[in-house]
Amino acid sequence: MAKYGNNARAIEGLVREAEVHRDVYVDPEIFELEMEHLFPNSWIYVGHASQLAKPGDFVTANIGRQPVMASRHSDGSIHVFYNRCPHKGVKIASEPCGNTGKFFRCPYHAWSFKTDGSLLAIPLKKGYENTGFGDTQANEGLSKIKNVVIYRDFIFARLSDNGVSFEDYFGESLSTIDNMVDRSPEGKLAIEAAPIRYMHTCNWKMLVENQTDTCHPMVAHESSAGTAVKVWKREQGDSTETPMAVQLYGPFMSPYEFYEQSGIRIWPNGHGHTGVANSIHSNYSDIQGYLGQMVAAYGEKRAHEILGEVRHNTVYFPNIMVKGAVQILRNFIPIAVDKTLVESWVYRLVGAPDKLYERALMYNRFINAPTSIVGHDDLEMYERAQEGLKSNGNQWVNLRRLYESNEEQDVTAVINGTSERQMRNQFHAWAKFMTMDMDQHVEAAE
Amino acid sequence: MIDEKTIADFIYREAELLDTMQWQAWLDLFHQEGRYWMPLEWQQQDPVLQPSLMYEDLLLLKVRVERLAGERTFSQKPKSRCHHLLQAPRIVACDEAAGMFKTRTSYIYTETRGDMLERYSGWASHELVRSGDDLKIKLKRVDLVNFDAPFGNIQLFM
Numbered sequence: 345m346a347k348y349g350n351n352a353r354a355i356e357g358l359v360r361e362a363e364v365h366r367d368v369y370v371d372p373e374i375f376e377l378e379m380e381h382l383f384p385n386s387w388i389y390v391g392h393a394s395q396l397a398k399p400g401d402f403v404t405a406n407i408g409r410q411p412v413m414a415s416r417h418s419d420g421s422i423h424v425f426y427n428r429c430p431h432k433g434v435k436i437a438s439e440p441c442g443n444t445g446k447f448f449r450c451p452y453h454a455w456s457f458k459t460d461g462s463l464l465a466i467p468l469k470k471g472y473e474n475t476g477f478g479d480t481q482a483n484e485g486l487s488k489i490k491n492v493v494i495y496r497d498f499i500f501a502r503l504s505d506n507g508v509s510f511e512d513y514f515g516e517s518l519s520t521i522d523n524m525v526d527r528s529p530e531g532k533l534a535i536e537a538a539p540i541r542y543m544h545t546c547n548w549k550m551l552v553e554n555q556t557d558t559c560h561p562m563v564a565h566e567s568s569a570g571t572a573v574k575v576w577k578r579e580q581g582d583s584t585e586t587p588m589a590v591q592l593y594g595p596f597m598s599p600y601e602f603y604e605q606s607g608i609r610i611w612p613n614g615h616g617h618t619g620v621a622n623s624i625h626s627n628y629s630d631i632q633g634y635l636g637q638m639v640a641a642y643g644e645k646r647a648h649e650i651l652g653e654v655r656h657n658t659v660y661f662p663n664i665m666v667k668g669a670v671q672i673l674r675n676f677i678p679i680a681v682d683k684t685l686v687e688s689w690v691y692r693l694v695g696a697p698d699k700l701y702e703r704a705l706m707y708n709r710f711i712n713a714p715t716s717i718v719g720h721d722d723l724e725m726y727e728r729a730q731e732g733l734k735s736n737g738n739q740w741v742n743l744r745r746l747y748e749s750n751e752e753q754d755v756t757a758v759i760n761g762t763s764e765r766q767m768r769n770q771f772h773a774w775a776k777f778m779t780m781d782m783d784q785h786v787e788a789a790e
Numbered sequence: 791m792i793d794e795k796t797i798a799d800f801i802y803r804e805a806e807l808l809d810t811m812q813w814q815a816w817l818d819l820f821h822q823e824g825r826y827w828m829p830l831e832w833q834q835q836d837p838v839l840q841p842s843l844m845y846e847d848l849l850l851l852k853v854r855v856e857r858l859a860g861e862r863t864f865s866q867k868p869k870s871r872c873h874h875l876l877q878a879p880r881i882v883a884c885d886e887a888a889g890m891f892k893t894r895t896s897y898i899y900t901e902t903r904g905d906m907l908e909r910y911s912g913w914a915s916h917e918l919v920r921s922g923d924d925l926k927i928k929l930k931r932v933d934l935v936n937f938d939a940p941f942g943n944i945q946l947f948m
Binding site: 537538539540541542543544545564566567568570571572574575576579587589590593685686687690698701702705708709713714715717719720721723724725 | 828830831838839840841842843844845849850852853854856857860862863864865866938939940941942943944945
């Protein structure tokens with residue numbers, strides 16, 4: 345029974361000041377509308393320019409349900425287009441990444457395309473003479489996505505022709521990507537390997553919310569982080585140096601007070617981050633030689649500024665999280681209303697010691713892998729929520745922690761680190777980008 | 791004397807300990823410097839500077855085993871169980887003089903929890919060393935045939 349399609353009023357009604365209706369997580373129609381409206385209206389991460397080092401390199405991705413690809417053209421420029429042949433709709437590239445050589449060639453009827461997407465050749469071309477083919481969209485080649493921005497090598501695309509500009513959409517939130525890139529002495533990141541992939545049987549937004557949920561680690565992760573700390577205390581003997589592994593697990597057991605003072609910063613359009621004053625990543629051991637490289641590259645003052653900014657999780661609405669201090673990006677890819685593929689990427693800081701890359705890879709497999717003892721309990725919570733929300737006893741999810749009446753929307757603010765305001769911020773953005781291309785809105789309140 | 795039968799029996803015994811959830815006895819099979827490795831790439835060479843699903847020393851394996859029994863280990867309510875179906879191990883190296891032995895064993899692994907059942911296929915490669923009259927695991931490497939696919943929770947040991 346369709347009740348939300350092109351009904352902005354009904355969709356906006358799902359998001360109250362400090363509560364959201366369970367339909368945002370469990371209703372298949374809402375999921376379809378997210379694919380049709382929310383994802384095309386938002387700026388979505390497609391890939392990283394380091395994956396497109398040489399002409400002919402390509403990566404594939406989905407924006408919502410729609411398959412897209414990015415390629416490096418012979419002139420060095422990067423193009424993003426829909427991954428479907430203009431002839432019969434066959435996907436041109438089926439692999440996550442690769443090099444196509446000088447042109448793409450559809451495997452079905454051998455239509456070929458330059459690496460900027462334009463049509464190169466069709467076999468038996470004369471069969472199209474005097475057919476009006478020149479006036480069709482197919483003659484233009486692979487349909488191009490017009491709104492593409494490459495920000496410090498991060499490739500973002502917005503499918504809708506109309507909408508919020510990249511600069512207005514992300515605003516100051518780009519400072520987390522800046523910090524991650526600046527942590528390379530050469531100001532450069534590189535993807536060197538495939539991501540860790542982890543399938544979640546839950547709605548994608550549960551994962552996004554969890555990124556700034558600071559009241560769960562000491563509860564849900566007591567079994568993993570707490571046990572790691574306990575076992576290390578028992579086994580450490582005379583060791584004075586805490587192993588890297590224990591340094592990564594330990595801070596998950598930080599008390600509420602730690603998270604309260606570390607703070608959350610929110611930005612307009614649903615972006616925000618935990619770990620303003622400091623974070624669970626603040627007390628890792630120094631890595632030999634790294635500070636020297638940074639000082640040589642940036643000078644004493646700037647190097648300390650960069651390394652002193654140790655943010656925890658930055659949510660880029662709608663569906664990625666960036667961890668600048670550990671060089672990880674998690675992509676929460678919606679598959680179905682109750683199915684989400686999580687791909688967690690690690691970036692190497694070009695020019696920095698190997699040890700930093702080793703640490704980021706270790707963090708990624710400790711926290712973000714299907715074999716992760718931290719991830720196991722997170723997924724367990726999401727799955728239980730996906731089931732529990734089917735209950736009719738209460739149809740609302742409560743996001744009222746540290747809510748103040750008349751909370752301002754679409755502002756920048758730093759608040760108590762255990763607030764659920766970033767989740768409220770996300771849902772405000774959710775309603776906005778879901779409905780911005782629909783007709784009937786709720787009248788603005790006085 | 792350690793012969794090929796001794797080595798094969800060791801591999802079967804290891805799987806049996808996992809299937810019967812005798813975690814401590816399983817940990818006791820590891821050498822002090824032993825490692826459990828699940829690569830994330832085809833014929834991966836480097837466990838540290840290439841991504842892996844797991845690369846754990848004895849300390850981290852102890853954390854896992856202890857966690858499984860924890861009162862607040864929510865993802866183990868209900869508990870998982872597992873089943874190993876092994877092909878006869880192939881002895882890759884048997885150097886009695888050096889006390890170094892290597893095997894490769896094709897397997898089908900099943901992990902179940904509640905109403906869920908997941909099945910995985912791959913190869914386990916063991917590097918064993920002599921320790922007194924016994925063998926110990928220096929490295930257990932688990933290569934899944936579909937290492938690049940997205941999985942749900944894998945909570946026990948292949």
